[in-house]
Amino acid sequence: MDSTNTNEVAHDFPPFIRVYKDGRVERLLGTETIPPTTDPITGVQSKDITISQDSGVSARIYLPKITTNSTQKLPLLIYIHGGAFCIESPFSPHYHNHLNLIVYQANVVAVSIHYRRAPEHPLPIAYDDTWEAMQWAFSHKNSGGPEAWLNEHADFDRVFLAGDSAGATIAHNMVRRVGVDGLEGVKIVGIILVHPYFGNNEPSKFLDFIFPTSTGPDDHRIYPAGDSELSRLGCTKVLVFVAEKDGLNDRGKSYHEVLKKSGWDGTVEIVETEGEDHVFHLFNPNCDKADDLVKRMASFIKDN
Incomplete structure (x- = not known):
């Protein structure tokens, strides 16, 4: 050859x-991955599970340190990783360490979803996989699912979704689907969108390649501002993070403004980090601004 x-x-x-x-x-x-652990500093445990043998959809699940004999249920966080829909995974050091911190500070059970990635699996497959993973997680709502951590510790009346970059875009679309299609027996309180990938006003060869059925940069599955169903978002609170030097900053801000005016019956907040670029908190997790971001995420969950 x-x-x-x-x-x-x-x-x-x-x-x-x-x-x-x-x-x-x-x-x-x-492409780098690390195994699940029991974190020696926070006591957060993690393990990997397969959700679908057919599709290969999987997740890393996190459990904070539980007080002996505690029967209190904890909020459930569904986390969706970023990476332009085509790189990264829940098993990367960036995301594993980030989830350890969130789970510790917010005291939540977390399911960090591994969806199939473009270009081998073009969008919207990642959206469908995430929805499938959410349904798997929600099948534990009556404590009859296959995963003990969810049966024993997750409160399905206090569910949150969070994601960064492309993962934030997916998170928005999941909560939109909840609002439009309905969801019985589970209450999604809020979503956290960190530096969401809502694109820009210019046509994108990359987006055309990974999302061939997209109608362009204003397709509501990428940029929700023109979505006629925006007012039906299926949660009551939204927190948006943007970074001053991020090229996606403008559309993150416009999402905040459009959602406020959409008629949606909820509250939306926005936090801008000055002097920082896209997903800085993953690449420099020990800086003060990254610490502030994680603390703000945790307080959003703990206060609701």
Whole structure:
């Protein structure tokens, strides 16, 4: 076989992916993984589970340190990772460490979802996978599901969704679907959108490639501002984080404004971090501003 043919590039989207003419996909970032642990500092435990053998959808589940004989149920956090819909996973060091902190500070049970990624699985497959994973988690609402941590410790009247970047976009779409289609026996209180990927006003070759059925940069599945169903968002509280130097800043702010005016019967807050760029808190988790962001996420959950 001519090795030069196998190395010929068909699509190149740095810093995320490179696709070769033979169909091979090279992920340029976000490939490192670490195993689940019992964190020695926070006492947070984690383990990996498979949700669907057919699709390969899976998750890493987190449990905070439980007081002996405690029967108190804890809020449930559904977390959706970012990475331009095509890189990263719940098993990456960035996300594992981030979830440890959130679970510890907010005192929640968390399900961090691993959806199938583009381009092998183009959008909206990631949305469908996340919905499937949520339904799996919610099947534990009467304590009859397959996962003991959810049966014993999760309060399905206090459910939150959170995500960063592309994960924030998915989180919004999940709560929209809850509002439009309904959800029995589970109450989603709020969503936390960290530096949401709502695109920009320009056509995107990358978006066209990973989301071929999209109608463009204003498709409501990417940018919800023009969505006729926005007022039916299926939660009562929304917290949006934006970063001053993030190229996605403008659309994050406009989402906040449009949601306020949509007729939706809820409250939306926005927090802007000055002097920082996109998902800075994942790459520099020990800085004061990252600490502030995690504390604000935790207080949003604990105060509701």
